[in-house]
Amino acid sequence: MEEIHAPLSDQAALAESQRCLYCYDAPCIHACPTGIDVPTFIKKIATGEVASAAKTILTANILGASCARVCPTEVLCEGACVLGHDHEPIPIGLLQRHATDFVTAHGISVLKRPTEKSGFRVAIIGGGPAGLGCAAELAQLGHHAVIFEKESNAGGLNTRGVAYYKMKPRVSLDEVRLVESLGVEIQTGVNVGEDLTGEELLSEYDAVFVAIGLGSESHLGIASEYGPGVRSALDFIRDIHEMPLEEVEIGKSVLVIGGGNTAIDAVSQAKRLGAPSATLAYRRKEVDMSAYTFEVALARAAECRMVFEAKPVEVVRDVEGNLAGVKFIHSSSGKEWIEPCDQLLLAIGQPKQDSLLKKLFPALEIDARGCVTTDPLTGRTSLPKIFSGGDCANGGKEVVNAVGEGKKAAMEIHRMLTGKPATPTKQSSRQGITRPPSGAGLWNPIRPPNH
Numbered sequence: 001m002e003e004i005h006a007p008l009s010d011q012a013a014l015a016e017s018q019r020c021l022y023c024y025d026a027p028c029i030h031a032c033p034t035g036i037d038v039p040t041f042i043k044k045i046a047t048g049e050v051a052s053a054a055k056t057i058l059t060a061n062i063l064g065a066s067c068a069r070v071c072p073t074e075v076l077c078e079g080a081c082v083l084g085h086d087h088e089p090i091p092i093g094l095l096q097r098h099a100t101d102f103v104t105a106h107g108i109s110v111l112k113r114p115t116e117k118s119g120f121r122v123a124i125i126g127g128g129p130a131g132l133g134c135a136a137e138l139a140q141l142g143h144h145a146v147i148f149e150k151e152s153n154a155g156g157l158n159t160r161g162v163a164y165y166k167m168k169p170r171v172s173l174d175e176v177r178l179v180e181s182l183g184v185e186i187q188t189g190v191n192v193g194e195d196l197t198g199e200e201l202l203s204e205y206d207a208v209f210v211a212i213g214l215g216s217e218s219h220l221g222i223a224s225e226y227g228p229g230v231r232s233a234l235d236f237i238r239d240i241h242e243m244p245l246e247e248v249e250i251g252k253s254v255l256v257i258g259g260g261n262t263a264i265d266a267v268s269q270a271k272r273l274g275a276p277s278a279t280l281a282y283r284r285k286e287v288d289m290s291a292y293t294f295e296v297a298l299a300r301a302a303e304c305r306m307v308f309e310a311k312p313v314e315v316v317r318d319v320e321g322n323l324a325g326v327k328f329i330h331s332s333s334g335k336e337w338i339e340p341c342d343q344l345l346l347a348i349g350q351p352k353q354d355s356l357l358k359k360l361f362p363a364l365e366i367d368a369r370g371c372v373t374t375d376p377l378t379g380r381t382s383l384p385k386i387f388s389g390g391d392c393a394n395g396g397k398e399v400v401n402a403v404g405e406g407k408k409a410a411m412e413i414h415r416m417l418t419g420k421p422a423t424p425t426k427q428s429s430r431q432g433i434t435r436p437p438s439g440a441g442l443w444n445p446i447r448p449p450n451h
């Protein structure tokens with residue numbers, strides 16, 4: 001369960017950085033949803049200015065250290081690298097990690113806490129990547145940002161959901177501390193909607209940013225589903241993050257239902273944690289899987305088995321009610337069979353938070369998917385003081401999208417509060433645009449599972 005990519009040595013980082021062509025109007029910048037000035041930070045690594053490289057990264061993306069580990073770089077920055085046509089693309093994620101880890105390891109602060117305060121106060125509901133991205137930007141623009149987070153620590157799925165073999169929670173928690181060091185106040189253990197109302201936030205703060213992410217896992221709706229042995233893949237992944245690994249319950253024969261990246265993460269992690277057998281069952285063909293191809297390859301490399309066109313019809317239990325398997329029907333042939341298992345993990349998509357959103361702000365416009373309707377360029381919602389971004393607005397994309405949307409909303413909140421655009425230094429002159437790769441939003445397939 002070590003991180004899957006080893007960090008670059010100083011020599012390797014230097015050699016890789018010197019391969020960069022430092023393209024003018026570089027496509028990697030446009031492919032990054034936070035618009036990191038990639039050629040500039042790489043050039044700084046090549047000239048030995050590693051802390052300055054980290055400053056370039058963190059100014060554009062406060063979660064640069066975790067994005068370096070979890071971004072699907074193959075379809076984002078590295079996928080856009082012109083060298084990729086006939087050479088290995090520059091390992092942008094690894095170089096980004098090299099620079100951000102350098103400043104963390106040496107305790108170097110590259111971002112300054114502003115001394116001038118605007119006097120404006122902004123409430124942020126949810127301390128995941130979107131909330132942290134928004135809060136960090138607001139703080140650097142001189143506003144007082146307060147994050148309300150229902151869990152005991154912030155970071156959202158970055159702390160509790162992203163596969164352990166990609167990133168340890170420590171990296172996400174270090175980033176939370178970095179955001180706090182900019183002057184952001186984080187109140188944990190505050191469940192907005194229960195402990196505080198949306199109305200109270202609106203009356204006490206000059207603006208509100210809604211970043212509550214998505215809900216917990218959905219259910220299959222088939223016979224005998226409720227009972228021992230069956231749980232959501234997200235809860236399983238969360239245990240891996242929060243418990244000593246030897247205490248995480250792993251079956252001898254683990255079956256994961258789903259075809260997205262969460263399903264792939266769950267089956268890979270079960271196998272890597274020692275399950276003798278780990279199988280993924282998906283109701284459609286392999287080509288229809290919403291998981292990234294390289295995530296599927298990772299699972300195969302971990303010796304996970306995969307069965308396709310497998311539509312679950314019933315959870316099979318023994319006379320004592322213990323989990324024995326799942327009965328499937330093959331979509332093409334109509335044949336039925338039972339996949340034996342003693343642990344069943346459901347990864348069939350996270351539900352939207354529409355009921356919580358309606359409870360918080362009854363007049364807020366919610367789209368047909370159950371997400372907050374926003375202007376994707378500004379995070380503005382149908383209500384003037386309320387902004388939104390991240391999974392609860394985009395339906396479920398990547399960490400880097402959530403950070404980028406939080407940052408854009410912060411800049412628009414600044415414009416609304418002060419009547420001035422955010423200072424140009426906050427925005428790279430080569431600012432990227434959110435241009436999701438084809439097939440993005442794959443952690444939370446929007447299609448209902450049985451269709």
Ligand SMILES: Cc1cc2nc3c(=O)[nH]c(=O)nc-3n(C[C@H](O)[C@H](O)[C@H](O)COP(=O)(O)OP(=O)(O)OC[C@H]3O[C@@H](n4cnc5c(N)ncnc54)[C@H](O)[C@@H]3O)c2cc1C
Binds near residue numbers: 161234237389
């Ligand atoms: C299993 C899994 C693996 C993933 N792996 C990757 C990956 O490898 N790479 C990648 O780029 N993306 C990955 N993603 C997607 C990524 O984690 C999300 O896109 C990202 O975390 C979204 O950020 P967010 O801030 O919008 O939401 P979240 O991260 O969900 O954060 C929302 C926060 O709001 C809090 N909250 C919710 N309701 C309330 C309330 N009422 N009051 C107070 N606080 C509240 C929650 O506790 C949470 O901390 C993965 C997702 C999953 C499910």
Ligand code: SF4
Binds near residue numbers: 033034035036038068
């Ligand atoms: S944040 Fe992600 S997409 Fe952007 S440059 Fe870094 S690794 Fe690439």
